[in-house]
Amino acid sequence: MSNKKVLQVYSEIGKLKKVLLHRPGKEIENLTPDLMDRLLFDDIPYLEVARQEHDAFADILRNNGVEVVYLEDLAAEAIADNDIKEQFVNEFVKEASIQSQKKRELVKEYLLSFSTNREMIDKMMEGIRKEEIKDYRRTSLADMIESDYPFIVDPMPNLYFTRDPFATIGAGVSLNHMRTVTRNRETLFAKYIFNYHPEYKEANVPLWYDRTEDTSIEGGDELILSEKVIAIGVSERTDAASVEKLAKRIFENNEKFEVVLAFDIPKKRAFMHLDTVFTMVDYDKFTIHPEIEGPLTVYSIRKGENPKDIVIEKETMELSDILKKYLELDNVTLIRCGGGNLIDAGREQWNDGSNTLAIAPGEVVVYSRNHVTNKLLEEHGIKLHIMPSSELSRGRGGPRCMSMPLVRENLK
Numbered sequence: 001m002s003n004k005k006v007l008q009v010y011s012e013i014g015k016l017k018k019v020l021l022h023r024p025g026k027e028i029e030n031l032t033p034d035l036m037d038r039l040l041f042d043d044i045p046y047l048e049v050a051r052q053e054h055d056a057f058a059d060i061l062r063n064n065g066v067e068v069v070y071l072e073d074l075a076a077e078a079i080a081d082n083d084i085k086e087q088f089v090n091e092f093v094k095e096a097s098i099q100s101q102k103k104r105e106l107v108k109e110y111l112l113s114f115s116t117n118r119e120m121i122d123k124m125m126e127g128i129r130k131e132e133i134k135d136y137r138r139t140s141l142a143d144m145i146e147s148d149y150p151f152i153v154d155p156m157p158n159l160y161f162t163r164d165p166f167a168t169i170g171a172g173v174s175l176n177h178m179r180t181v182t183r184n185r186e187t188l189f190a191k192y193i194f195n196y197h198p199e200y201k202e203a204n205v206p207l208w209y210d211r212t213e214d215t216s217i218e219g220g221d222e223l224i225l226s227e228k229v230i231a232i233g234v235s236e237r238t239d240a241a242s243v244e245k246l247a248k249r250i251f252e253n254n255e256k257f258e259v260v261l262a263f264d265i266p267k268k269r270a271f272m273h274l275d276t277v278f279t280m281v282d283y284d285k286f287t288i289h290p291e292i293e294g295p296l297t298v299y300s301i302r303k304g305e306n307p308k309d310i311v312i313e314k315e316t317m318e319l320s321d322i323l324k325k326y327l328e329l330d331n332v333t334l335i336r337c338g339g340g341n342l343i344d345a346g347r348e349q350w351n352d353g354s355n356t357l358a359i360a361p362g363e364v365v366v367y368s369r370n371h372v373t374n375k376l377l378e379e380h381g382i383k384l385h386i387m388p389s390s391e392l393s394r395g396r397g398g399p400r401c402m403s404m405p406l407v408r409e410n411l412k
């Protein structure tokens with residue numbers, strides 16, 4: 001096993017060294033009004049502008065010393081070996097909700113006809129429209145009499161939210177089981193990257209969770225507050241049972257983490273993950289959406305006497321006191337989205353005003369549109385890197401949702 005640190009995330013705020021993004025692709029141009037609900041969008045972004053915004057995001061990161069790698073490149077590199085590629089295509093087709101065997105064969109043949117792996121990966125992400133595969137209608141009775149549903153394989157428009165399908169925790173990965181079918185398909189790319197990409201396969205990356213589990217957990221709920229403390233949202237997307245499983249695996253594997261704080265937040269779309277209502281911006285400063293402060297309950301999970309046991313307790317203090325206790329701080333500042341004004345808070349949280357990406361302690365990337373919250377962050381001494389935000393925000397995710405840190409400098 002190599003000693004090279006291919007994954008290292010022991011905080012939310014340590015200087016960001018390497019991050020995984022996905023540049024929005026033609027999957028966005030396969031979103032239709034009828035599909036929006038099922039594919040978890042509230043509107044249809046304009047791809048060209050979404051890409052400009054995304055490139056501006058990547059430039060901010062690069063200009064601040066971050067190595068940016070793209071999911072689509074790593075996935076293509078991971079399947080360089082033909083046997084691995086075949087296995088990957090088989091798994092992809094199996095999970096693509098295609099009903100007839102003949103049609104599955106046609107889709108496989110079509111995917112393998114692309115001359116480069118990168119083009120094939122782009123096509124998988126984009127989805128396959130009916131007109132792309134000739135003769136599919138003769139493959140089964142269902143297809144001959146079937147509806148006017150326009151896709152043979154659905155697009156995956158949420159891929160640019162790389163935060164969610166897997167999460168780097170310490171030196172390992174939580175390869176997530178997602179709440180929805182559409183997003184669970186995304187986790188296949190990460191499975192192949194961590195098993196077969198030359199950069200990762202030698203490292204034997206430990207898995208704290210696996211996509212085959214039967215309860216769900218998503219990366220937007222997984223926050224690393226310090227090298228001792230992880231926070232996980234129990235949310236619209238993450239089950240309490242998953243938090244327990246993850247905590248046990250991490251404790252059993254000699255990681256440094258000592259406690260997992262489970263944040264039980266309201267289960268609703270606007271607050272789908274913990275990071276849509278709470279992010280860490282400095283050693284002792286956090287953004288928070290005021291609407292969760294009342295209903296929030298926190299539970300702590302610690303190692304028990306035996307390595308396989310855990311001890312769970314309901315925390316009774318206010319959130320800031322819980323954070324002070326576990327992060328060993330004298331003071332904690334909660335910076336309220338929209339300044340606590342209910343109208344501004346609701347509007348800005350909807351467009352991810354609380355969803356910041358820290359690139360160093362006290363330094364974050366934010367959306368331009370959330371000017372009330374941004375001003376407040378500045379007043380609290382936070383350095384802002386402001387990115388454009390008209391189109392990307394239509395997918396209901398902000399800078400943290402659009403990035404998966406692979407390496408952060410450890411905090412002193």
Ligand SMILES: NC(=O)NCCC[C@H](N)C(=O)O
Nearest residue numbers: 040161220273395396397401
């Ligand atoms: N961490 C996040 O909050 N990610 C945003 C995901 C948005 C995406 N449309 C979804 O509903 O899953």
